[in-house]
Amino acid sequence: xxxxxxxxxxxxxxxxVIIPKAKSIRLNNGIPLYLxxxxxxDIMRLEFTFRAGQVKExxxxxxxxxxxxxxxxxxxxSSEELNRSLDFxxxxxxxxxxxxxxxxxxxxxxxxxxxxLEFSHExxxxxxxxxxxxxxxxxxxLRWYMVNREKxxxxxxxxxFESIFGRHHPYGYQIHEHDFEKITPGVLSDFHSKFYTPENxxxxxSGKIHSQTADLLNSHYGHIVLKSLNNEAFVxxxxxxxxxxxxxxxxxxVQTAIRIGSMTINKRHNDYPGLKVLxxxxxxxxxxxLMKNIREEKGYTYGISSSLSSLDLTGYKVISxxxxxxxxxxxxxxxxxxxxxxxxxxxxxxxxxxxxxYMSGEMVRMFDGxxxxxxxxxxxxxxxxxxxxxxxxxxKIKTVTPDEIIELAKTYYKIDDLYEIxxxxx
Amino acid sequence: MxxxxxxxxxxxxxxxxxLYLYLGMINYKRFLLENGLKVLVHEDKxxxxxxxxxxxxxxxxxxxxxxxxxAHLFEHLMFGGSVNIPDFDTPLQxxxxxxxxxxxxxxxxxxxxxxxxxxETGFWLESDRMLELDFSQKNxxxxxxxxxxxxxxxxxxxxxxxxLLKLRPLAYKVHxxxxxxxxxxxxxxxxxxxxQIKKFFFSHYAPNNAILAxxxxxxxxxxxxxxQKWFGPIDNRPMKVRNLPAEPDQTExxxxxxxxxxxxxxxxxxxxxxxxxxxxxxxxxxxxxxxxGGESGRLHTKLVREKKLFSEINAYITADIDPGLIFIQxxxxxxxxxxxxxNSVNDVINSLLNYNGIHEEIEKVKNKFESSTVFSNTSILNxxxxxxxxxxxxxxxxxxxxxxxxxxxxxxxxxxxxxRYFTSSNCSTLNYIxxxxx
Numbered sequence: 068x069x070x071x072x073x074x075x076x077x078x079x080x081x082x083x084v085i086i087p088k089a090k091s092i093r094l095n096n097g098i099p100l101y102l103x104x105x106x107x108x109d110i111m112r113l114e115f116t117f118r119a120g121q122v123k124e125x126x127x128x129x130x131x132x133x134x135x136x137x138x139x140x141x142x143x144x145s146s147e148e149l150n151r152s153l154d155f156x157x158x159x160x161x162x163x164x165x166x167x168x169x170x171x172x173x174x175x176x177x178x179x180x181x182x183x184l185e186f187s188h189e190x191x192x193x194x195x196x197x198x199x200x201x202x203x204x205x206x207x208x209l210r211w212y213m214v215n216r217e218k219x220x221x222x223x224x225x226x227x228f229e230s231i232f233g234r235h236h237p238y239g240y241q242i243h244e245h246d247f248e249k250i251t252p253g254v255l256s257d258f259h260s261k262f263y264t265p266e267n268x269x270x271x272x273s274g275k276i277h278s279q280t281a282d283l284l285n286s287h288y289g290h291i292v293l294k295s296l297n298n299e300a301f302v303x304x305x306x307x308x309x310x311x312x313x314x315x316x317x318x319x320x321v322q323t324a325i326r327i328g329s330m331t332i333n334k335r336h337n338d339y340p341g342l343k344v345l346x347x348x349x350x351x352x353x354x355x356x357l358m359k360n361i362r363e364e365k366g367y368t369y370g371i372s373s374s375l376s377s378l379d380l381t382g383y384k385v386i387s388x389x390x391x392x393x394x395x396x397x398x399x400x401x402x403x404x405x406x407x408x409x410x411x412x413x414x415x416x417x418x419x420x421x422x423x424x425y426m427s428g429e430m431v432r433m434f435d436g437x438x439x440x441x442x443x444x445x446x447x448x449x450x451x452x453x454x455x456x457x458x459x460x461x462x463k464i465k466t467v468t469p470d471e472i473i474e475l476a477k478t479y480y481k482i483d484d485l486y487e488i489x490x491x492x493x
Numbered sequence: 494m495x496x497x498x499x500x501x502x503x504x505x506x507x508x509x510x511x512l513y514l515y516l517g518m519i520n521y522k523r524f525l526l527e528n529g530l531k532v533l534v535h536e537d538k539x540x541x542x543x544x545x546x547x548x549x550x551x552x553x554x555x556x557x558x559x560x561x562x563x564a565h566l567f568e569h570l571m572f573g574g575s576v577n578i579p580d581f582d583t584p585l586q587x588x589x590x591x592x593x594x595x596x597x598x599x600x601x602x603x604x605x606x607x608x609x610x611x612x613e614t615g616f617w618l619e620s621d622r623m624l625e626l627d628f629s630q631k632n633x634x635x636x637x638x639x640x641x642x643x644x645x646x647x648x649x650x651x652x653x654x655x656x657l658l659k660l661r662p663l664a665y666k667v668h669x670x671x672x673x674x675x676x677x678x679x680x681x682x683x684x685x686x687x688x689q690i691k692k693f694f695f696s697h698y699a700p701n702n703a704i705l706a707x708x709x710x711x712x713x714x715x716x717x718x719x720x721q722k723w724f725g726p727i728d729n730r731p732m733k734v735r736n737l738p739a740e741p742d743q744t745e746x747x748x749x750x751x752x753x754x755x756x757x758x759x760x761x762x763x764x765x766x767x768x769x770x771x772x773x774x775x776x777x778x779x780x781x782x783x784x785x786g787g788e789s790g791r792l793h794t795k796l797v798r799e800k801k802l803f804s805e806i807n808a809y810i811t812a813d814i815d816p817g818l819i820f821i822q823x824x825x826x827x828x829x830x831x832x833x834x835x836n837s838v839n840d841v842i843n844s845l846l847n848y849n850g851i852h853e854e855i856e857k858v859k860n861k862f863e864s865s866t867v868f869s870n871t872s873i874l875n876x877x878x879x880x881x882x883x884x885x886x887x888x889x890x891x892x893x894x895x896x897x898x899x900x901x902x903x904x905x906x907x908x909x910x911x912x913r914y915f916t917s918s919n920c921s922t923l924n925y926i927x928x929x930x931x
Contacts, residue, residue, distance in 0.1 A: 071722065071723070071726055073576075073577040073578075073617065073620075073621055073624075074577075074617075075584050075614060075617060076611075076613035076614055076616075076617055077613075078587060078588050078611060078614070079588075079610040079611055081589050081608055081610075082541065082608070082610065106539065106871065107537070107539045107871075108867060108870075108871055110867060110868065110871065138788075146798075147789065147794065147798070150787065150788035150789040151789040151857065153787075153788075154786070154787045154788070154789045154857050154858075154860075154861055155853075155856070155857040155860060155861075156860065157860040157861045157863060157864025157865070158864070159864070159865075159868070174868060175864070176864055176867065203798065203801055206801070206804070206826065206827075207797070207804045207805070207826075210756070210757055210804035210805075210824060210826065210827070211804065211805070213756035213757065214652055214653075214755075214756050214757070214824070216756075217651075217652040217755065217756060218650075218651060218652070219650060319754070320650055321645045321649050321650050322642070322645050322646055322649075322650045352586065353582050353586070353591075354582050354583055354586045362639055363635065363639075364635065365635070365638075366634070366635040366636070366637070366638025366639045366642070367638070367642070368639070368642050369639055369640075369642045369643040369646050389642075389646050389650065390642070391641075391642055391645065420587060421583055421586045421587050422586075424586065424587050424588060424589050425586035425587070425589060425590075425591075427589050428586075428588070428589020428590060428591065428607070428608055429589075429591070431541055431542060431589065431608050432542065432591070432606065435540050435541065435542055436539075436540065436871060436872075437871075438871075
């Protein structure tokens, strides 16, 4: 025992990821239902997703307010009754509105599925948008907004989105105080009737699926009448602003928030898996170049990262950090230096091995358990993709070459194309 | 059997026993190495991963008042290389692993997940940093800077970020809980030297001061074999004896009012409670759920929805091992008088003494607690962290008793606890006043 050699044990390659296939069926009225069987406990995650995100709104805050107001009173129940009942059955309800989609996710014990289906139907299809609740919500949201606008990271992200997507596009426009006064019950119910419709939705259920699960969903949701409205008005494409460097002065701050990035390709593009690997090398994990350089070598920050995100109309990449004020310029220079290195010097085999294996491990985590599986399913399905997207990502992680990384960095990280936002006090 | 309930909101007096769950027991095995390392193993073959959690019985309460923040700084140093391994993260990433750690008042907890075929790398890494760190000056200097930026990011550069820094020394006068885990003064961090770091390591980091939990796709026999192989050869060490000053009973109300350039006024209130293992811990936990659990909690319903005094309000108890606190904190709506807000909070607390309707609410929070426990225990990481923490409390089996302990709280226990703890002489209040003109 005492002469144990403390050297790294053998490294085994990650086993090939096998992703359980979602069972795809249609309810009687055509609503797509996806069932994902996983896990050992008798629990479920049920998601209703609608093409009802910000991109569909014609005034700011409409999509998110409509989503938040769903549980604020329905034809048969007050908001208090809805909330109390869901809590009583131990149900966790998450409402969310993102850039493209909006909806609700419910987590619950299987035994309560009938209650959950009844209440979710009230929430999704019979909301009444009461004026008193709306006014109270908008006053609260204004308070939250005022607090959030004190944080440099929020100001920086808002300014970044405005710059890369344009000040007139729903992906990009910033919220102002007066926007909180414009939402009325009328515009909410109009938005709701256009976008919270059976033809605009899908249901994803994961966990321990029972033989009657699909029938139950059909009996609660399969009879809703389709409206056959044509909602696909013309598509307004995001267009970046001209000004690439923006500093927002925020006095009294001790750290400066930095955001550097631009619009880029999304998951539907063939280069996307390779770009994911490049993004990881640059700033996508704890061992990334930015983290090693800016935090672990120089101690300028508590954290720095880069990320790559897909939207329906486009995609974007962004490098994010908050640094001590006096390190701001040095950090920005180092970020560009790291990008230039990736454009000119091939990544060594050792580093490629680490990132390949780390990402392969991440893929195992992405498909571990019913909740992770449902989220991964959705984030491919939304782009019209299926498990083959993940299999090709897994393949790319193993095979992408250092030369390809250089080409990707040259194509997608042109320094002149990048937007640079700083928020802090100069 | 109860008949299937129709959709109804009048749930009081229904047959609540149908809501009782069969809770999947978390089976585990436990062993002790000769050097004092305690080990827990829970097999869950539904996942390809293994979670490995190591809890060290050291937190910010163990610090010298003139060197606060050391336990947390130390957590950062644990990633900077150990005696045989220059860098912790890279070899772990090379086998597809991911890790992190946290420090609180009581413990320092390190955890990783790793695809099961490579679990031995986890043993190699964790045992080496238990054996000895490499104590590099360069790493210490960098991490001092990183921790200072962390302090700036979390406490100085956020609105209300300093509230807890003010509140702790108001509530605690003697006990080390009076300073935050990050440290009461960044000068303490700046002044730390390598010798102090070494001393801290050898008086707090050792197999006899640690608990290892392994959960997920691992057999007990393999866990036992690998633990013996990698941790067995590490000698136990004499640990610093914990001898903390007890916080004297608070005898009069404490109020601190500060002004700051924030968007709205905020109210923070805390009351002293017993230790984590005291008999009424779950009663108090349940009380905070009645007050603030979910959208239908009383504080939210009364003060946010009905009276519109607050834009948000929350209540919770600290799960500190030594006597802790109940927290209530909220942000006021524009134009609301802080005294009015404060009185309304007290009214809501006192409303718990009123029998009307409370039984249905008690049943509701019990159901929610049960559901939330089941969800939490679907994660191998949560199971590993919980098993370790309950082992530290003296019995890992508590992981399977929590729901029952919570369920056994009665209305009488609740009223007794409300009367005992929510007194003004036991309360500290921080009025965080906005100076902003609107």
